[in-house]
Amino acid sequence: MHRTLRKYFGYDTFRPLQEDIIKDVIAGKDVFVLMPTGGGKSICYQLPALLMNGVTVVVSPLISLMKDQVDTLRANGVEAAYLNSTLSYKESNQIKQELENNIIKLLYVAPERLTLSSTLTLLDRIKVNLFAIDESHCISEWGHDFRPEYRKLSILKRKYPHIPIIALTATATPKVRKDTISQLHIEDCNTYVASFNRKNLLYQVRPKKETYEQIVEFLRKRKDKSGIIYCQSRKTVDELTGKLRKSGFNALPYHAGLSDAARSRNQDIFIKDDAEIIVATIAFGMGIDKPNVRFVIHYDLPRNLESYYQETGRGGRDGLECECILFFSRGDKYKIDYFIDQIAKSEEREAARLKLKEVMDYCQSTICRRKMLLRYFGEELQEENCGGCDVCLQPVKITDATEEAKLLIRCVKEVSQRYGITHVTEILTGSNSKKITEKGHHRLSSYGTGTYLPKDRWADIARELAHQGILRLEGSRYPLLKLDKDSEQVIAGKRTVEMIQLASSNDSLLALG
Ligand code: ADP
Numbered sequence: 391m392h393r394t395l396r397k398y399f400g401y402d403t404f405r406p407l408q409e410d411i412i413k414d415v416i417a418g419k420d421v422f423v424l425m426p427t428g429g430g431k432s433i434c435y436q437l438p439a440l441l442m443n444g445v446t447v448v449v450s451p452l453i454s455l456m457k458d459q460v461d462t463l464r465a466n467g468v469e470a471a472y473l474n475s476t477l478s479y480k481e482s483n484q485i486k487q488e489l490e491n492n493i494i495k496l497l498y499v500a501p502e503r504l505t506l507s508s509t510l511t512l513l514d515r516i517k518v519n520l521f522a523i524d525e526s527h528c529i530s531e532w533g534h535d536f537r538p539e540y541r542k543l544s545i546l547k548r549k550y551p552h553i554p555i556i557a558l559t560a561t562a563t564p565k566v567r568k569d570t571i572s573q574l575h576i577e578d579c580n581t582y583v584a585s586f587n588r589k590n591l592l593y594q595v596r597p598k599k600e601t602y603e604q605i606v607e608f609l610r611k612r613k614d615k616s617g618i619i620y621c622q623s624r625k626t627v628d629e630l631t632g633k634l635r636k637s638g639f640n641a642l643p644y645h646a647g648l649s650d651a652a653r654s655r656n657q658d659i660f661i662k663d664d665a666e667i668i669v670a671t672i673a674f675g676m677g678i679d680k681p682n683v684r685f686v687i688h689y690d691l692p693r694n695l696e697s698y699y700q701e702t703g704r705g706g707r708d709g710l711e712c713e714c715i716l717f718f719s720r721g722d723k724y725k726i727d728y729f730i731d732q733i734a735k736s737e738e739r740e741a742a743r744l745k746l747k748e749v750m751d752y753c754q755s756t757i758c759r760r761k762m763l764l765r766y767f768g769e770e771l772q773e774e775n776c777g778g779c780d781v782c783l784q785p786v787k788i789t790d791a792t793e794e795a796k797l798l799i800r801c802v803k804e805v806s807q808r809y810g811i812t813h814v815t816e817i818l819t820g821s822n823s824k825k826i827t828e829k830g831h832h833r834l835s836s837y838g839t840g841t842y843l844p845k846d847r848w849a850d851i852a853r854e855l856a857h858q859g860i861l862r863l864e865g866s867r868y869p870l871l872k873l874d875k876d877s878e879q880v881i882a883g884k885r886t887v888e889m890i891q892l893a894s895s896n897d898s899l900l901a902l903g
């Protein structure tokens with residue numbers, strides 16, 4: 391094993407778990423591997439393939455990734471090939487020949503191709519020693535990138551009960567893990583779970599205020615460093631890229647609205663370090679293997695923690711530090727809520743709600759960010775202080791907002807729960823707007839009682855109260871502020887209200903750590 395590792399891969403030692411996994415695979419056991427991106431999953435099936443008779447069939451979801459992997463293997467002297475729609479009739483025939491002649495050691499296919507009857511017939515004629523299912527979480531509907539064509543892989547174990555399966559993934563919550571194993575019918579497999587703690591990633595949540603200024607200041611202090619800025623929409627990507635370029639930064643856009651050519655060009659330029667910054671939607675990233683990403687900024691709230699972990703996971707693959715900053719505003723939550731409301735199936739809608747709530751909890755937590763992220767993957771972080779997140783390095787401030795909550799609740803009552811956040815905060819801050827005077831709301835006793843805080847701060851507090859069940863926002867497009875179960879408790883002085891205050895300082899966590 392060590393000789394093969396050195397000869398074909400050029401490494402002297404195995405990474406944690408690799409050796410045990412490989413031994414199991416060669417012994418013919420079914421194996422499930424959960425390892426973070428960059429952990430070294432490929433060797434777990436590539437090395438056994440070289441030590442066994444016959445061919446290892448690798449299921450991989452992306453045609454572009456397949457080509458890269460096969461090219462690398464071939465460059466190292468491994469007989470590898472892929473079968474997919476980009477090949478000509480002649481080329482695929484040639485590969486089929488080489489398979490039947492027992493030349494090829496590793497065959498890459500997409501799941502939809504593998505389960506075609508013609509491919510299965512081909513498999514019957516050759517000696518398959520192992521099925522390796524990469525990105526195996528795609529088989530589970532509970533995961534965030536379910537792919538229906540993965541479902542068909544269920545037939546493998548039934549059709550070939552004696553061929554072992556190794557399923558690999560970097561993204562599986564305990565629920566997805568269980569589901570993946572049962573969909574593949576490998577209930578008796580040995581499961582290997584590597585730690586998901588990426589010690590070199592520094593996590594920080596900042597308030598989404600004067601965001602552009604914060605980003606520019608951040609970038610100015612990190613000249614020539616590479617990084618990704620994730621945004622929710624194509625429009626934001628284009629706008630932000632434009633602004634950054636005007637400010638003199640070498641930023642490029644990436645989203646599904648660009649042509650394939652433009653997308654791969656921008657990606658290449660970024661990977662080759664000819665542009666420092668890529669501003670992207672979540673379309674960017676799968677299979678990106680750029681070692682020196684030094685920051686990953688989330689301009690908008692991510693939809694779930696799993697995606698957040700994956701997206702930040704693209705940073706620091708060379709093992710050096712990478713700063714991960716999430717700009718948090720409660721307003722973003724309501725935008726995502728609006729999308730969630732459009733989901734037709736009630737089960738999916740509830741699942742999406744729960745995931746969004748986990749993101750909200752992550753952002754507003756006074757618990758170590760790393761701990762929260764790892765907990766999401768069912769892993770308990772032992773250290774009290776992780777030394778690499780804003781909560782541990784610059785403890786968040788808790789402020790008492792009971793008085794503000796009372797003012798807001800009184801105002802909502804005074805207007806009979808018939809107005810939204812904008813109107814209510816205008817009353818509190820004593821606005822002279824036409825809408826206020828027309829309704830005679832400048833004569834309310836709440837009018838002007840909150841002039842000591844700016845309007846957007848009141849809006850922020852109102853949204854936080856809605857999050858805590860003290861007020862409620864009803865309706866999705868123009869939500870109205872309503873009383874909720876705890877409103878009376880607060881007014882009666884039986885419940886206090888606490889809010890966390892994020893530090894917006896631009897101090898580098900690196901410096902603090
Ligand atoms: P994953 O598929 O889990 O994202 P890869 O298999 O692509 O990870 O491996 C990530 C990186 O780690 C690659 O550059 C790979 O060559 C390297 N790597 C894997 N195993 C070892 C090892 N035993 N020693 C050194 N580097 C390794």
Ligand code: ZN
Pocket residue numbers: 758759760761775776777778779780781782783
């Ligand atoms: Zn921490």
